[in-house]
Amino acid sequence: MSSATASAAAPRTPVSVAPADLLARHFQRVRARTLALAAPLAPEDCVAQSMPDASPTKWHLAHTTWFFEAFVLGRDGGYAPPHPDWHYLFNSYYQTVGPMHARPQRGLLTRPTLDEVRAWRHEVDGRVLDLLAGGVDDDMRVRIRLGLEHEQQHQELLLTDIKHLFSVHPLRPAYDASLAQAPAAAARPLRFRAGLQGVHEIGRGAAADAGDFAFDCETPRHRVLLQPHALAERPTSNAEFLEFIRDGGYRTPTLWMAEGWDLACREGWQRPIYWMDDDASEFTLGGVRALDPHAPVCHVSFFEADAFARWAGLRLPTEAEWETRAARLPSADGNFADAGLLHPRGPQDDDAGATQLFGDVWEWTSSPYVAYPGFRPLPGALGEYNGKFMCGQWILRGGSCATPAGHVRGTYRNFFHPAARWQFSGIRLARDEAPGGHAAMQEGR
Structure with missing residues (x-):
């Protein structure tokens, strides 16, 4: 050095x-x-x-x-x-x-x-x-x-x-065959909750509460203007994504960004990366297991998430919409790696009101990974940690079932190239609302 x-x-x-x-x-x-x-x-x-x-x-x-x-x-x-x-x-x-x-x-x-x-x-x-x-x-x-x-x-x-x-191993070995299978999820209608409107603040300030940590890219705290919108109450499920597949989602170019369509055709994408050809089972860290229709779909790229949202007549949330929703939760609890499942878990019967904003799957947003107004990277060599990657990547929020508990927070900005599929990445839908709308929950497709 x-x-x-x-x-x-x-x-x-x-x-x-x-x-x-x-x-x-x-x-x-x-x-x-x-x-x-x-x-x-x-x-x-x-x-x-x-x-x-x-x-x-x-x-x-x-x-x-x-x-x-x-x-x-x-x-x-x-x-x-x-x-x-x-x-x-x-x-x-x-x-x-x-x-x-x-x-x-x-x-x-x-x-x-x-x-x-x-x-x-x-x-x-x-x-x-x-x-x-x-x-x-x-x-x-x-x-x-x-x-x-x-x-x-x-x-x-x-x-x-x-x-x-x-x-990619022909025998598809398990990382740990003793991993407990996630409990079967309960079916839950897709409902939407109205988000905040007007001028609000996101990001982290120069000082943190005792015991807190934030990366430089989460700073500084700054104001954003939020248009009327609503976020889905839960992530998109496997069953909902299967509808997209069966309706020709991977064969309809008008749903896709041009780069994503070219990539999907070149790579032969027809389903999430770890789904088996029967669309009823998937490869997990515990081996090949049955696909839970009500668990969050995972291992999809930004291109797939965006195409699904277009097919549903909706869109992905911005990171400001996601963060202001997360800020209204009492804590960043969820199905993280420490729970021992190492796989997304769907809603349970006793999870009334749960949003799964944290844990289970990283959620793609429609926001590119760029600097916040007034951002300054760390000095010296540590300044290479985050800032130089603010080009051509997209923001994900919330952590996943492979993220250590306590590692993420409402301001945490993960980022990957839009083609990335091997991360535990999923989808939360959003939609525009009429100005002044006050519907707290509404049914979605």
Whole structure:
């Protein structure tokens, strides 16, 4: 790590600086959770790469360790990494830190071995904990917290990437065959709830409540103008998406963005990526299982979500519409990874009033990933974390069944290219309302 990077100014991110002992316990929990997620896998599983957008499990284990070496232990320039050559292998996209191995070729990195990577993680963990025990300044606490939030993002990627890898295996092995099957969902009519109108605020301010965290791209807090609209009370279900398929949704070009239509034709899309050809079963992290018609449809691209909304005579929500709706909920509760299902769960009989805004599936919005008015990236190398990706990607909100609980919040902005299908991404419909309309709930298609 260069001395210029190591001495970068303190990140301007709205994160509280928890006491060192609390942060140390959080550090140990998050780092242990990543290893636990990799535990069901054989060493051979951890090396393979199924496509350029996915990474091997071993690479996730190593990259998250590299992050703490580069931005925490290496901050002041006096740290001597035990394996300096590995930084080239496990840097992702931080050009100001140094060169990196090509992303599509991460599956070729048979060395260092999985055991060597685990030993490296153990050594780096010990050094970070020693650092915390000796007392750290606010800047260092912020960096460690950022590293933990970064690692939780990779925990979800580890699951989505291994799911894609196993889905293209002829035997379709299960990541964990002992995973409990999500309980059968209850049928629930698609109703709409009117959203806020007029000028409101979204995003995060410069200060956060105690214990809170936000990435730089969630800032600053700013005003938006909301037109009359309504959001669906729940995500789109498998049964509703099956209607779209049977009605020729994948064969009707007028429903699709031009780029999406060309891609769907070129790739032969006919259904969500993990549905079986019978449209009655799907590949899950627990193996091939029956498709629950009332559970949220997942693993659809922005192009598919947008085409479905057009077919339904509706649209996708903007991120401002989504966030102002989420802000009215008492908490960000939902079916997250900690629940142990690792699959979307549909409405239950006792879920009256539940909206499933959080957990289950990331929800595509119609908003491109761009900077908020007044946005400033983090200083130094950490400024490459989010800001430089604000081009050609689309916002998703709410987290999924593979997201760690407590990782997301109402202001959290996830982003992916519109063609991405391997994430747990789904659909929530929205519609325009007549100005001054006050219908709180209305039936939709």
